[in-house]
Amino acid sequence: MIDPAASPQSARQRRLLLLATGTMSGVGLVGTLLPFIASMAPSDAARSRGAPVEVDLDSVEPGSLVTVAWRGKPVWILHRTGDMLERLGRHDSLLGDPLSKKDQQPANARNATRSLRPDIFVAIGxxxxxxxxxxxxxxxGAADLGDDWPGGFFCPCHGSKFDLAGRVFRNVPAPLNLEIPPHAYQGETHLVIGQDRNGNQ
Ligand code: FES
Structure with missing residues (x-):
């Protein structure tokens, strides 16, 4: 059910607040109430020009989602648990594009987890x-999203639904899976958003 309080206008306001919060976060605001983490980032000016953003994955607890700002967009980092990964395999019949064949971005988005690493999901929010x-x-099985809800992301504006790999459900307004930004890992706990493993941005 769509929350009537979540009008397109309020959603726009929330988005602006989210992006503004990301811009203001700067360095050193790990653990604020909002699910943003500060990245080991270049300056705000460099970031606004599109410089890659670095994230310490030790900040992302299993099951939790954090958001960083990259090129003025919210980028999610979700640390999926084993249970979450297991759930991903059970609902392909409900999805619009389970194998990411439509207009999908990097090659690493064309698999069931849509990720370089199964446990870490990175997407533009x-x-x-x-x-x-x-x-x-x-x-x-959230009460407002139905017994067959496997967990994921719900858009309050017009009711689109995405699973925990950002795959869009059938019969919703959104036409495509969530976008995956270029990203790469440097070691076990160091994530770089904004460039792939070959340095391409
Ligand atoms: S913006 Fe329309 S469903 Fe998300």
Whole structure:
């Protein structure tokens, strides 16, 4: 059910607040109430020009989602648990594009987990319908989303749904899976958003 309080206008305001918070976060704000983490980032000016953003994955607890700002967009980093990964394999019939064949971005988005590493999911947190920011709803069978809800992301603007790999459900307004930004790992706990393993941005 769509929350009537979550109008497109309020969603836009939330998005602006989210992006503004990301811009203001700077360095050293790990652990704020909002699920943003400060990245080991270049200056705000460099970041606004599109410089890669670095994230210490030790900041991302299993099951939790954090958001960083990259090129003015919210980028999600979700640390998926074993249970979350197991759930991903059970609902392909509900999805619009389970194998990411439509207009999908990097090669690492074309697999069941849509990720370089199964446990870490990185995606741009913008709905592929009209650009609202979906909410993180990891709880399977949530009362307002139905018994068959496997956990994922719900867009409050017009009701689009995405699973925990950012794959869009059938019969919702959003036409595509969530976008995966270029990213790469440097060691076990160091994530770079904004360039791939070959340095391409
Ligand atoms: S913007 Fe997300 S469903 Fe319309």
């Amino acid at each position: 913008i709905c592929t319908h009209l650009g609202c920011v979906p909410t993180y709803r990891p709880e399977a």
